[in-house]
Amino acid sequence: MSINSIYIGGGIAVLLLLGACTKQLKNDLSDSSKEKLSAGVAAAAAPDPDGLKLHTFLRANGPAFETYTVDLQRSASFTTKSGRQYTITGNSLVRPDGSSALGTITFSVKEISDAAGMIFADRPTATNTGAPLESYGEFFVSAKQGTTPLQLRKDSAIKVQAAAKPVDQRIPMWNGDTSITINTSGYNYVNQLITLSTTISANKGVDWQQVTNPASAYALFDGTNGTLNFRLDSLIKWTNCDRLMSLPNPKTTVLAYFNSNYNPATSTSFSGEEPTMLYFKPTGVNSIIKFYNTIFTPPAGFEGFLSYQNTIPVGQSGTFLAISSIGGQFYAEQKTVTISAPAPGNNYTTVTFNPVPVSASTLVSLITSMNTK
Numbered sequence: 466m467s468i469n470s471i472y473i474g475g476g477i478a479v480l481l482l483l484g485a486c487t488k489q490l491k492n493d494l495s496d497s498s499k500e501k502l503s504a505g506v507a508a509a510a511a512p513d514p515d516g517l518k519l520h521t522f523l524r525a526n527g528p529a530f531e532t533y534t535v536d537l538q539r540s541a542s543f544t545t546k547s548g549r550q551y552t553i554t555g556n557s558l559v560r561p562d563g564s565s566a567l568g569t570i571t572f573s574v575k576e577i578s579d580a581a582g583m584i585f586a587d588r589p590t591a592t593n594t595g596a597p598l599e600s601y602g603e604f605f606v607s608a609k610q611g612t613t614p615l616q617l618r619k620d621s622a623i624k625v626q627a628a629a630k631p632v633d634q635r636i637p638m639w640n641g642d643t644s645i646t647i648n649t650s651g652y653n654y655v656n657q658l659i660t661l662s663t664t665i666s667a668n669k670g671v672d673w674q675q676v677t678n679p680a681s682a683y684a685l686f687d688g689t690n691g692t693l694n695f696r697l698d699s700l701i702k703w704t705n706c707d708r709l710m711s712l713p714n715p716k717t718t719v720l721a722y723f724n725s726n727y728n729p730a731t732s733t734s735f736s737g738e739e740p741t742m743l744y745f746k747p748t749g750v751n752s753i754i755k756f757y758n759t760i761f762t763p764p765a766g767f768e769g770f771l772s773y774q775n776t777i778p779v780g781q782s783g784t785f786l787a788i789s790s791i792g793g794q795f796y797a798e799q800k801t802v803t804i805s806a807p808a809p810g811n812n813y814t815t816v817t818f819n820p821v822p823v824s825a826s827t828l829v830s831l832i833t834s835m836n837t838k
Contacts, residue, residue, distance in 0.1 A: 513730040515740035519790035520587070526829050527585025530573045537570045547576055549627040551606070557621035558608055565618075566610045577603040580746050580753050580835040584786065587670040587737075588641070589744065589755035590707055595773030598673065598707035599752050601629055601636055601684065601693060607701050615700070622681060622696035629693040633708055635683040638695055639673040641703030668739050668757045673705055710750065714778035718813040719804060720771045721756055726789045726796040726820040727768040732759045741789040743770050743818075746838050748782040748801075753835075769818070779806045779814075784838035786831060787818040795828050796820035801838065 535541035535553070542552040551574070558566040577588055583600070590598040606623060608615040617623070650660040676682045676698075684695035684706045697704050721743055728740035743756040754777075756770035763769070781804045789796040798820040807814050823831070 512736045512738040513728075513734050513740050515728055515730065515790040515792065516734055516736075516738040518793065519740055519742075519788065519795070520738045522795075522825065522828075523585050523587065523832075526832075528575055528577050528582045530575050533572045533574065535570055535572070537567055541570070543572065545574055545576060547578060547602075547627075549576065549602070549625055552624040552626075554621070557618055557623070558610075558615045559618045560610065560613055560615060566608075566613075566615050569610065570615070571609050573607045573609075575605040580751060580838070581833045583753040584744050584832050584835060587742075587755075588703065589670050589753040590705065591673065591754055592639070592709075593672045593674050595776045597710045597712070597747065597752055597754055597776075598639070598705070599710050599750050601631060601706040601708075601751075602627060603641070603703060603705045604697065605701075605703050606697055617698065617700055620680075622698040624694070624696055626692045626694050627706075628691055629686070630691065631684075631686050631693060631708070634686045636686075636693065636695075636706050636708045638676040638682055638684060639705040639707055640676055640699070641671040641673050641705060668735060668737055670737075670755050670757070671703055673707070676704075710747070710752065712778045712781070714780050715806075716775040717777055717779050717804065717807055718772055718774050719756070719777045720760065720813050720815045721769045721785070721787075722760075722763075722767050722815060722817045723769045723787065723789075724766050724817055724819050726791060728789050728791050729768065732761075732768070740791065741787075743788075744786045744835070745777075746784050746786075746835050748784070748838065771813075777804055779804055784835065785816065785818070786835060787820050788828070789820050795823050795825065797823045797828055797831050799831050799834070 531545055533543040535543055537553060537555060537558065539555045540552065542550055544550045551572070555567060556565050558570065560566050577583055577586055583589055583603070588603055590600045592598060604625070648660050648662050650658060652658055678698055681696040681698040684693045686693055693706065695706060723741070731739045731741040734740065745754045745756065746752065747754075756772055758771050758773075760767060760769050760771055782802070783804075784799060784801045787798045787800070798818050800816070800818065802816055805814050
């Protein structure tokens with residue numbers, strides 16, 4: 466994903482070209498809106514302090530890395546606290562120079578298994594086109610030998626086995642991209658046009674795209690032992706075992722209005738550390754949908770977010786969690802709703818929020834309670 470910002474004539478005139486940061490932004494905003502939005506990207510060089518405080522807090526209370534050391538010769542395995550087993554064959558890992566990494570290997574693993582973990586880690590479950598996913602687990606794995614980072618050899622993989630009761634016999638696998646690249650171009654001191662690239666976190670949280678490698682594209686259910694079995698064919702990348710949710714009802718666009726305690730810095734935050742966030746959990750489904758597209762130029766009392774266009778099923782029940790960080794104070798509201806059909810003459814439906822001040826411990830409890838919604 467990328468956002469291209471091209472500065473001409475010393476940065477006075479600006480031509481801003483939005484890339485594929487999000488299809489929602491690309492498809493739904495007018496050209497003039499894109500210019501104003503992208504200008505905000507250029508201006509917001511540093512994270513908003515309220516957003517930084519909120520995201521630091523969430524990460525500190527969310528899923529942690531687990532570390533395992535193995536002696537890799539022919540093969541090795543380890544089992545995480547969740548009971549998932551990871552198996553690596555010899556000659557699968559390589560050092561930066563391409564040589565095989567054998568002997569003592571240290572693995573760091575982060576697993577997200579529930580809705581609370583998805584919120585704490587800001588790893589919601591939706592495809593890169595906004596389609597909701599039901600998760601059987603999200604995984605991030607890295608490996609090193611001493612202080613040397615390792616990679617998987619081409620066509621190699623880490624095999625994972627997890628106890629599960631999936632609806633389907635095979636579940637699609639998804640790779641996740643958590644960043645966007647901003648390309649800034651301009652003329653240097655000898656009048657040559659150059660481009661600099663900066664990678665930053667994305668407000669979307671993560672961008673899931675279906676795995677295309679046939680050998681790793683699906684998790685397969687083994688009925689003899691009740692496990693899902695799949696392959697991780699890359700390290701240092703989020704991988705998700707998710708099935709597309711079956712949503713037969715007509716779809717609508719949901720606009721979420723914050724009548725109070727919306728931090729306006731959210732609308733100009735593009736560094737993945739926005740100070741106001743909104744999550745939606747469909748009832749009884751291990752899934753979190755993040756509303757991250759902000760309403761453009763809203764009047765007072767109508768600040769907030771909107772879903773992807775026509776993606777939320779009418780009649781869908783679920784629970785929203787609205788969170789804000791303003792001046793060092795956390796605000797939150799949890800609201801259970803059933804998505805209504807648009808009013809006559811409208812092509813959207815609305816939900817309103819009025820987050821109230823909460824303590825850090827109360828915010829943790831609200832997030833944790835999303836597991837049972």
